[in-house]
Amino acid sequence: MIEDKSPLRTPLSQIGEFQLIEKLTKNLEIKQSSTIKAVGDDAAVLSFKDKRTVLSTDLLIEGVHFDLAYMPLKHLGYKAVVVNVSDICAMNARPTQITVSLAVSNRFPLEAVEELYEGIKIACKIYNIDIVGGDTTSSQKGLIISITVLGEVDHEDEIVYRSGACENDLLVVSGDLGSAYMGLQVLEREKQVFQVNTNSQPDLDAYTYLIERQLKPEARVDIKDILKQLEVKPTSMIDISDGLSSEIIHICKQSKKGCNLYEEKLPLDPQLISVCEEFNIDSTTVAINGGEDYELLFTIPIADFDKIKANPNFTVIGHIVPETEGIHLITRANTKIPLKARGWKAFDEE
Amino acid sequence: MIEDKSPLRTPLSQIGEFQLIEKLTKNLEIKQSSTIKAVGDDAAVLSFKDKRTVLSTDLLIEGVHFDLAYMPLKHLGYKAVVVNVSDICAMNARPTQITVSLAVSNRFPLEAVEELYEGIKIACKIYNIDIVGGDTTSSQKGLIISITVLGEVDHEDEIVYRSGACENDLLVVSGDLGSAYMGLQVLEREKQVFQVNTNSQPDLDAYTYLIERQLKPEARVDIKDILKQLEVKPTSMIDISDGLSSEIIHICKQSKKGCNLYEEKLPLDPQLISVCEEFNIDSTTVAINGGEDYELLFTIPIADFDKIKANPNFTVIGHIVPETEGIHLITRANTKIPLKARGWKAFDEE
Missing domain, CATH: 3.30.1330.10 (PurM-like, N-terminal domain)
Structure with a gap:
């Protein structure tokens, strides 16, 4: 290269x-x-x-x-x-x-x-x-x-810390989830194809969004201003670098709260869904554990719901509950699964 | 280890x-x-x-x-x-x-x-x-x-920048020079002895100061206060990490000045002198090009000479001249040699 x-x-x-x-x-x-x-x-x-x-x-x-x-x-x-x-x-x-x-x-x-x-x-x-x-x-x-x-x-x-989430706050995420991770999977596959046949010319048209999310992510510098205009101040905030579940756990632990995350609410790009099918990977798993999305995850008072609900930048994906109730994913089938941090473990790689 | x-x-x-x-x-x-x-x-x-x-x-x-x-x-x-x-x-x-x-x-x-x-x-x-x-x-x-x-x-x-040195300013250094470098030479030699005979027990008593300068240097946080008490404000300042000559050149280039550095004025620890003899290395070369001393090099107006001359922390080692006169070392034999930056070149090592 x-x-x-x-x-x-x-x-x-x-x-x-x-x-x-x-x-x-x-x-x-x-x-x-x-x-x-x-x-x-x-x-x-x-x-x-x-x-x-x-x-x-x-x-x-x-x-x-x-x-x-x-x-x-x-x-x-x-x-x-x-x-x-x-x-x-x-x-x-x-x-x-x-x-x-x-x-x-x-x-x-x-x-x-x-x-x-x-x-x-x-x-x-x-x-x-x-x-x-x-x-x-x-x-x-x-x-x-x-x-x-x-x-x-x-x-x-x-300044918004990780530790300010309150009971009943809504859990909100900017943009969509999992695309950067699937972009990486596509690139890894192409690399392997290339190693076998160095003359191969990859056709990556079906993956452009995912690859761009991996190779050229953007930081959400716009969110601060958007929220200010909407007159919403998050109670807690973190960026999604290690994966959604890992970041939710950070917010919950530091705020001493629990959380219910709803599978059906996860914002997924159509390209992500189709590529997950192609790779035979569960898109929810990718959205929750993918990492490198560089979107913002934050909590807002439930009273502010009306201010953000029509904004295309934001998706409400869950809400904060008492610490004793734990941190769970509520699946489409309405089962409750404990969320685990499967974020990137840097020391596993060797 | x-x-x-x-x-x-x-x-x-x-x-x-x-x-x-x-x-x-x-x-x-x-x-x-x-x-x-x-x-x-x-x-x-x-x-x-x-x-x-x-x-x-x-x-x-x-x-x-x-x-x-x-x-x-x-x-x-x-x-x-x-x-x-x-x-x-x-x-x-x-x-x-x-x-x-x-x-x-x-x-x-x-x-x-x-x-x-x-x-x-x-x-x-x-x-x-x-x-x-x-x-x-x-x-x-x-x-x-x-x-x-x-x-x-x-x-x-x-704040003191590198760029403020004026003509006729005195060039002053804290502490002594070259010891960290010779400490490294001693340690390198012991490493080689150890590689040949892993049972060797080094006797490093004669080198304690030099080794300490290499392994446990201190930053001169005291100099700011000492100078303040003496009512001296340096016109330019830099720390000696890459070697005296390299740092003098930085000050001169950024101040658009030249400099005469006097060999006989270089502050050398007695241990440095004796170990340089043992290693058959010229102590002036070590003092000038050694690096890692983490002492401060600075310039002061000549009018402030009386304020610092009795202070054991400082040695006047030269003075600033017009840019056109260049940057020179004046040897004990009174010959004028152009100073060159022989500082640590990180990319030479491979």
Whole structure:
């Protein structure tokens, strides 16, 4: 994949760390008023004044979190930013700055690192984020991306934690569920076909939405404003990176509540349903355990139902119950199954 | 080394990511008033009010930045924090919070990760820093540590950039130079002896200072206060991580100035001098190119010389000249040699 994209292959050893950083970070635009000094000193200087700052960080490892066999480097850079921005959205805040640290093995030429950084820059442009720092070094194996993101809110009471869900609150999700996971399954299958026959030309037309959800997810920076316009303040919020069930359990545990989730309410894209049939996988399982959707899951007072019910961005999928009642999926057949966190277990893979 | 330290070896796959994070981050103390919410949500929440925030990040890769053959995990955790704190000191700021991301291969049991984290926690206690977030995942190879550090200053004019050096300013360094590098040489030699004869018992008494400088460096958080008491404000400042010559060049380039550095002024520890003789290495070369000293290099107006001259923390090692005069080392024999950045080139190693 790297070979195909870059006719030029400049070994990183030819240019050294300082020159690489210079190449990657030249002409970085500064858009946020809170950025006083970005890249180029021992540290960035920021000024949030009377705003509150939120801060999150993610580490992405080749072979664990992504596979360059089907993930173009530019998309990977873009997604690495999105994954972090999503955490800021989950606090009901606005992203403002990131730092980008990269470790690359000598299998990557300069052009590959530049392509990755290009994706990072495009995401920063779209999400209106300043790149204010980072580190660049070699790795013993593969590509490692560590991004830290900062965000802000005007007033502290805008921040939404995981812990505020109340009894009878409605459980709401943005967008649809499971598509990113099925996109990954399609890509994994194509990779295997390609390994057997390197001349195969995949026809992926039937899977475009799913693949896009996997390769080019977007963070829901729009939700904060939509909710504000609707005059709804969530009582708790989290983003769906590890899978719906895992995130529901986080909210319930931290809010000391239980939850009923309704199978029939799960928002599924038509493409997801048909591909699940093709793969002979249960779409509910995918929607609940899939992960990487980067949608927002939140709870609102039941009194706010009328404000959101007509909004196409949101689906009510359940409600909060007392802690003693536990956390359950109510199936279409009206049976009650305990929800389990089947989120991505990073340490199972070895 | 891991085997010796931990009689217990719990595979990480037995506990999973969430439980690992829970184990590592339980009972984290919060000391900074700017920390509103630390670990446990999608993002940390911070409040710097009218203070300015500084932000820096470092990525440490096993086999590139450290060797666990002679670096105990607890020391490594400690040093990983120190390296980052040093960047905050170099802005003349106070460290306040860090995020800690770890990627570990399945060769590390839970107990090893806990030992590493213990070193991180000890450093945070000593430097009065809150751990406010992070990420934990598996790696394909080795240990990866990514730390982001935040710091603050009360007023923006306290911040010292690399770019403020003026003609005739004195070039000043804290502590002594080259010891961390020679400590590494001693440890490398012992590692090779040990590989030949695993029963060898090294006698390292003659090298304790150097080894401590390598294995347990400290960040100069004291310098900000010392300078304040002396009523000296540096015009430029940087920390010495990549080697003195490399850092001098950074200051000169960003300040658009030249510099004369005097060989005879370089502060060397007596142990460094004797070990350089033993290894038959030129101590000036070590002092200039060594790196990892985590001392501060700064410039002050010549009028402030009387304020700092009697202070044992500081040595005047040169002065700033016009850019056109270039950057030179003036040797003991009074010859002028152009200074070159021989700092650590991370991409040469493969």
